[in-house]
Each structure stands twice: as structure tokens, then as C-alpha cells.
Amino acid sequence: MATVTFDTLKFVKTLKEAGVPEPQAEAFSTAVQESHEAADLATKTDLREYESSIRGDLEKLDIGLRHEMKELESRIDTRFEKMHSDMSDLKFELLKWIIGIAIAQAGLLIGLLKFLP
Numbered sequence: 001m002a003t004v005t006f007d008t009l010k011f012v013k014t015l016k017e018a019g020v021p022e023p024q025a026e027a028f029s030t031a032v033q034e035s036h037e038a039a040d041l042a043t044k045t046d047l048r049e050y051e052s053s054i055r056g057d058l059e060k061l062d063i064g065l066r067h068e069m070k071e072l073e074s075r076i077d078t079r080f081e082k083m084h085s086d087m088s089d090l091k092f093e094l095l096k097w098i099i100g101i102a103i104a105q106a107g108l109l110i111g112l113l114k115f116l117p
Contacts, residue, residue, distance in 0.1 A: 006036050 008029040015025035
């Protein structure tokens with residue numbers, strides 16, 4: 001972070017013109033300068049840099065998320081196609097069993113009718 005400049009001489013002159021004794025004005029100036037040095041303040045430039053950095057990070061995240069979404073969409077499409085193919089196979093197997101059972105029932109019925117008077 002950038003340091004904030006503080007003009008101690010101007011501050012002391014302002015206080016003396018307002019009627020504050022010089023030793024007291026110098027003490028105020030020292031106290032204010034030390035408080036500014038201790039404070040970790042951000043300048044407008046710092047904030048603009050952080051904003052630019054955050055915007056860059058957000059753009060990277062957006063691009064990454066869009067890529068992941070397309071990848072997930074592709075995986076879902078692939079699984080859907082496989083599931084559709086599996087269902088078609090199951091339908092065919094089920095149809096074969098139903099036709100087989102129907103033929104067996106018809107044969108059984110014909111056989112029973114022949115043996116019954």
C-alpha cells in the first residue's frame with residue numbers, strides 16, 4: 001500500500017495560527033503523523049489496482065466455469081446417448097421374450113386342444 005504524505009510543517013503552522021502554543025502544535029503534529037504511519041491505508045491507485053486484479057480473476061473464473069459447463073454438457077450428452085441405446089436394446093430383448101412366450105403359449109394351447117376330446 002502507498003504511504004499517505006502528511007505535511008507536518010503546514011499542520012503546525014495551521015495550529016499556531018489558530019492560537020495553539022507551538023509545543024502543543026508540534027505534539028499534535030507528531031501524534032497525527034505517527035497515526036498515519038501506523039494506519040495501513042489504501043489509496044485510489046491501490047483500489048484501482050485491486051479492482052483490476054479482481055476483474056481479471058473473475059474473468060478467469062468465468063472462462064473456467066464456462067469450460068467446465070461445456071465439458072459437463074458433453075458428458076451428459078454422451079451418457080444420455082448411451083442410456084438411449086441401452087433402452088433400445090432392452091426394448092428389443094423384451095420384445096423377443098414376449099414373442100417367444102406368446103409362441104410357446106400358442107403351442108401349448110394347440111397341444112392341449114389336440115389331446116382333449
